Amino acid sequence: MNDATATVAAGDPFVSFQEVQKSYDGETLVVKNLNLDIAKGEFLTMLGPSGSGKTTCLMMLAGFETPTHGKVVLDGNHLNNVPPHKRDIGMVFQNYALFPHMTVAENLAFPLRVRRMGRAEIEERVQRALEMVQLPELGHRRPAQLSGGQQQRVAVARALVFDPKLVLMDEPLGALDKQLREQMQFEIKHIHDNLGITVVYVTHDQSEALTMSNRIAVFNDGVIQQLAEPDALYERPDNAFVAQFIGENNKLTGRVESVEGDQCVVTLKTGEKVRALSIGHEGVGSETMLSLRPERVRMGEEAEACDSRVEGRVEELIYLGDHIRTRMTVCGRDDFVVKIPNSTERAGLSPGNEVALGWRTRDCRALDWPEGL
Numbered sequence: 223m224n225d226a227t228a229t230v231a232a233g234d235p236f237v238s239f240q241e242v243q244k245s246y247d248g249e250t251l252v253v254k255n256l257n258l259d260i261a262k263g264e265f266l267t268m269l270g271p272s273g274s275g276k277t278t279c280l281m282m283l284a285g286f287e288t289p290t291h292g293k294v295v296l297d298g299n300h301l302n303n304v305p306p307h308k309r310d311i312g313m314v315f316q317n318y319a320l321f322p323h324m325t326v327a328e329n330l331a332f333p334l335r336v337r338r339m340g341r342a343e344i345e346e347r348v349q350r351a352l353e354m355v356q357l358p359e360l361g362h363r364r365p366a367q368l369s370g371g372q373q374q375r376v377a378v379a380r381a382l383v384f385d386p387k388l389v390l391m392d393e394p395l396g397a398l399d400k401q402l403r404e405q406m407q408f409e410i411k412h413i414h415d416n417l418g419i420t421v422v423y424v425t426h427d428q429s430e431a432l433t434m435s436n437r438i439a440v441f442n443d444g445v446i447q448q449l450a451e452p453d454a455l456y457e458r459p460d461n462a463f464v465a466q467f468i469g470e471n472n473k474l475t476g477r478v479e480s481v482e483g484d485q486c487v488v489t490l491k492t493g494e495k496v497r498a499l500s501i502g503h504e505g506v507g508s509e510t511m512l513s514l515r516p517e518r519v520r521m522g523e524e525a526e527a528c529d530s531r532v533e534g535r536v537e538e539l540i541y542l543g544d545h546i547r548t549r550m551t552v553c554g555r556d557d558f559v560v561k562i563p564n565s566t567e568r569a570g571l572s573p574g575n576e577v578a579l580g581w582r583t584r585d586c587r588a589l590d591w592p593e594g595l
C-alpha cells in the first residue's frame with residue numbers, strides 16, 4: 223500500500239458526509255442518512271447498481287446538489303459555505319466533456335487560466351499533465367482527432383492539472399472497451415499513488431472497484447450496505463446484498479437450528495444440517511441465506527473431512543484454462559458453482575456424476591434473508 227493510505231485512520235476526515243439525506247421530489251429519499259468519512263489521500267469508491275444514489279452523493283460533494291438534510295464537510299469547511307468554483311475539486315465524468323473547439327493543450331490550460339496562472343507555469347504544467355497520461359506529443363490536436371481512450375486520458379489530465387485537493391470521477395471509463403478500460407484503471411491508480419491525491423470514484427463495475435480502491439462503499443437503495451477494503455468485502459460480506467453483488471456467490475437457504483458462539487447450525491431446505499458463521503440472521507428459527515464462495519467448496523475426500531457436507535450432481539463443466547468451472551445441483555438449486563483448480567485428480571468429473579461436497583465452517587456465512595429470494 224502507498225504512503226497516502228497509511229494516513230487513513232489518523233486525524234480528521236478530509237471528506238465527511240454527516241447524516242446526509244437527499245430527495246429530489248420532496249417525497250422519496252434517494253440517499254438515506256448517509257454517514258461516510260474519507261481520509262486524505264484515500265481512493266474511495268462508491269459501488270452499486272444503477273439508481274442506488276452514487277451520482278447524487280458525488281454531486282452533493284461537488285456542490286452541484288444540496289443535501290435535503292445533513293451536511294457535507296470538505297477539509298474542515300461546510301460545503302454549503304463554499305461556492306463550487308472555490309472548492310478546488312477536479313472532476314471526470316463518463317462523457318468526457320472536452321471543449322471541442324480547443325486543442326488538447328488549450329483544454330488543459332483552461333482550468334489554469336481560470337485560476338489566473340502565469341503563461342510559463344501554464345505551459346510547464348500542461349506538458350507535465352500530458353506526460354502523466356502518456357500523451358506528451360498530442361497537445362496540438364483537437365479532441366475529435368483523438369481516440370476515445372485518448373480523450374478520456376485528456377479528461378483525467380484536465381481534472382488533475384491544477385493540483386486539486388480532491389478528484390471526483392463518475393463512471394469515467396464506462397464508454398471504453400474492456401482492454402482500454404483495464405489499462406486506464408491501472409493508470410488512474412498509479413497516478414493516485416504517485417500524487418497522493420484524494421479520489422472519490424463512482425462505478426457499477428465491481429472488478430473496477432476491487433482493482434482500484436483503498437476502500438469501497440457498496441450502495442443499494444440510497445444506503446451504504448458495507449464499507450470496507452476490497453478483500454474484506456469479498457471474504458467477509460456483512461449481508462446478502464453484498465455477498466451477491468461482489469464476486470460469485472453460492473446461496474443456500476435454510477432455517478437457523480441453533481447458535482453457539484459465533485457459529486450456527488442451519489437446516490437446509492432439503493433437510494441437511496450444516497454449519498456456518500453466524501453473521502446476519504435473526505436468531506434461532508429465522509430464515510437465512512448461506513453464502514459460500516465457489517473456490518471454498520471442497521470435493522471428494524477433502525469434503526468427507528469437513529464439518530458440513532452435502533451431495534451435489536454435476537450438470538456442466540466449463541474449461542477455463544487455470545480452473546474448471548463446475549455447475550452443480552445442490553440442495554434443489556441447479557446454480558451452485560464450484561471452481562476446481564486445473565491441477566488435481568479431481569478434474570476427471572463428467573456431467574451426471576454425484577459427488578460429495580463440503581466446506582469449513584469459517585468459509586460459510588449465515589446472512590440475512592434477502593428481499594426477493
Ligand SMILES: Nc1ncnc2c1ncn2[C@@H]1O[C@H](COP(=O)(O)OP(=O)(O)O)[C@@H](O)[C@H]1O
Nearest residue numbers: 246247252270271272273274275276277278279
Ligand atoms: N436530477 C434528478 N431529479 C430527479 N431524480 C433524480 C435526479 N437525479 C437522480 N435522480 C433519481 O435519484 C435516484 C438515484 O440516482 P443516481 O444518484 O443517479 O444513482 P446512480 O448514480 O447510483 O445510478 C434514481 O432513482 C434517479 O432516478
Ligand SMILES: [Mg+2]
Nearest residue numbers: 273276277278
Ligand atoms: Mg450514476
